[in-house]
Amino acid sequence: MSILLLILGIILIVSGVLGVLRGQLLWGIVAIVVGVILTPGGFVLGL
Template sequence: MVTLLWIIAVILVIAGIFAIIRGQLLWGIVLIVVGLLVGPGGVSIFT
């Protein structure tokens, strides 16, 4: 479960970075924040 959350978090953060590069600043920030919440935050919530 922990590994799955980290994989999802990494994918969200990478997608957010690419969105920022393409010029979609707001969507990129949202994806990065959600990725950070799912990763370290989600791991601490579920364990």
């Protein structure tokens, strides 16, 4: 289960960064925050 959360979190973080680079700041920031929270370890991950 933690592997699935890690993969989902990484996908959300990458899509959030791409959203920020495209100019969609709100979607990008929300996706990054949700991705960091979903990853096992949460904010301890170091992002």
